[in-house]
Amino acid sequence: MVGTVAVLLGQLLGGLPAAAQPSSLPGSAFPLVLDVDMTPNPVCSGPVHGRVEVYDPAAAKAGDTVEWRVRAGAKQLAGGRLAMTDSVGTAKFRIPFDRVPATETAVQIDARIAASSGDEAPGRYGKVWRDTIRRGCNPVRVASVGDSVVWGQGLDHDQKFPYLTGQALGRETGRGVQHMDYSISGAVLDAPELPAHNDDAACLRRTEKQDPDGDGEMEFGEVTQQMPDVFCQLEKAGAQARAGGYGLDLVVINGCINDLDPFFGIGVGITPGSESLPEAVKRECSGVGAAAENPAKDVPYFSGAKVGYGGRGMRAAIEKAHSLPGHPKVLVADFYYALSRSSSPLPVKRCSVPGVTGKRLASCRGALGKVAERYEQYTQLANAAYRQAATAANHASPDGPYATAGDGLFTVDNAVLSPDSKVWATPVTDPAFPLRTRACPELSATRLQCLSAAVGHPDIAGARQYADSFLLNPSLREWFRLPRQGPRAELKAPKQAQVGSEAPLSVTVDGKAPAAGYRYHWYFGDGTQQETDKAAVTHTYDHQGPWLPRLVMTGRDGKKVLVETPRALIAD
Structure with a gap:
């Protein structure tokens, strides 16, 4: 996602606060x-071969030398000096096998400007x-592809959810993990003519300024750019796996929000082709219904719809991911x-940005009151499209189910400026802001948008x-043979419910009520939730579905199990 930046700052707040201006650089x-x-x-067996990349434009300008080190606690495993002849300097290191810890051990790598004289x-x-x-012979290999959500806009490397998911799988299986990240903020799912005629292999011949070492992983993925699209990212992941002689175990994937245009398309619907969100999501997330010519190709403002209109949908991306070496399982990250x-x-101030004038400006301002409602609608439509794509890919698979749409169990109260918000609300407090202050002016054509990209x-x-x-997802736990955390329960919900009327939901174990002592956290699929100590509830849906209820049962021992309905509930 290019960023709800567009939602709150560049377009809604009218620019960056003073603290985010380039004059204030940490x-x-x-x-x-x-x-x-x-x-x-x-x-x-054998040594670990490493490479560290140090970024410091000011040091390069001054011709400084930096000292870098790799530590495990107080023990230094490697280190050296590096002359900064460019903004990014690269040094290689080697850790002998006898110095590699037998079990998983935290390492810290940092650098400083070396003294120029005695x-x-x-x-x-x-x-x-x-x-x-750590030592180990069969790590869980995880590749992540997608836009800024999978990239983890605003987060440090070890705080991003694909990394955390891989780490947890490595620990629970006892295998350790190797994580490769090919995502980039701003990426579209598919740019049909980039490269021409969906020739994904041509992506391997293209170099990106966000990938200074050319390995396919975007070191500057924090700097927004619409390419490489998700299909190109998958191509790069496959090429690196083949070159390294390994197979992948899991691909974490998302995409399609930038193809719609996060603010002017989803938020206010003035980007041509985005007026009807159901039609737009079907076209961009499911790959169905594109016109012969892109109606948004000439919009005069920053928009992924210029290159991402139409093209292949999520099912095709899932199937391409599964075709990579190792035939990995595929986890689609719900929005x-x-x-x-x-x-x-909602701090709405204006829609004025370069290129939004006249009738477009009037339409934008007229639609501002519905921005939040349209974003809720997009979230629900996109997640339904992801589930349908995973189901269709599984049904067509000759080697059994391999894809699942993983729900982060977010609710409307987790949104920006909400009571239990779990998203960045300002552009200057996230861990990656120092990187953006240097990299956005250097690498981005839309500097202010890039600087504020973590918001939302x-x-x-x-x-x-x-x-x-x-890690609660039943399919993921089964694929990686993780132990069950609770009983084999069944979540019962009606096939249909009437909008405005109570719908009953209940959970059973072997056809009976669960044993005493469980806490029940109900997620109704419409962005709302409820915690109870009862195995049955009712819920009133206030608008049309489909909705997929989920339930997390927590036992007295604190272990949790996720229970899903086998099909979506239709509210009409």
Whole structure:
């Protein structure tokens, strides 16, 4: 997602607050460790070969040398000096096998400006990059592809939900994890003519400024850009797996919000082709119903709809992901509530940005009151499309089900400015803001939009909720042979319910009420939830579905089990 930036700042708040202006650049984070690769990790035998990338445009301009180090607690595993001849400097290191911890151990990598003379003190160490290292022979290999939600806009490397999900799988299976991230903020699901005629292999011949080392993983994924699209990202993941001689176990994927245009399309519906959200979601998320010519190709404002209109939908992306080496399982990350009617008061000021004038401006202002409602509608429609895509891919699979739409169990109260918000509400408090202050002016054509891009994205608690919820997913637990956390329960809901009338929901175990002592957290599928100590509730849906109720049962021992209905409930 290019960012609900557009929703709250660039278009709604009328620009960046003073604290976010380029004149206020945090310096304590630099030199900033941009990326660290350790291969293999976990390591079965032999050394770990590593590469550290340090980012510091000011140091490069001054011709400074930086000192970097890799530590496990107080023990230094590697280190060295690096002359900064460019904004990004790269150094390689080697950790002998006998120095690699036998079990998972946290490592910290950081850098500082080296002293230029004997009587000068070195600078302070910059921001720490955190990861883990261990011995092991068969790690869970996870690749993530998608837009800014999967990228984790505003978060540090070790706070993002694909990383956290992989770490949890590695620990619960005892195998450790190797995570590769090909996502980038702003990516569209499919740009039909980039490369021409959906020639995904041509993506491998294209270089991106957000990928300075050319390995396909976007070190500057924080800087918004619509390409490489998700299909190109999958192509890069496959190429790297083949080159490394390994198979993938899991692909975490999302996409299609940028194809619709997050603000002018979803929010206010003035981007051509976005007026009807059901039709737009069907076209962009499901890949059905595109016109022969893109009606949004000439809109005079920043919009992913210019390149992402039409094209392949999520089912095709799921099937391509499963075709990668290892035939991995596929986890589609359902969308969260970035904005909702609980986001009150909504700080709407204006729609004016370059290119929005005349009738477009009048239409935009007239639609502002419905922004939150349209975002709720998009969330529900997109998640239904993801579930349908996963189901269709599974039904067509000759080797059994392999895809699931994983729900982060978000509600409308988790949206920006809501009572229990789990998304960034300002553009200057997230961990990645120091990186954006340097990288956006250097790499982005839309600097202000890039600087404020974290707003409306899951914060640290939101990313953790995604990962924790994914680890409850019944399909994921079965695929990775994780132990059951609770009874085999059945969630019962009517096939249909009337809008405005109570719908009964209940849970049973072996046809009977569950044993005493459980807490029940009901997620009704419409963005609302309720916690009870009863195994049955009623819920009134206030608008049409379909809705997919879910339930989390928590036992006295604190263990949780997620129970899903086998089909969506139709409210009409």
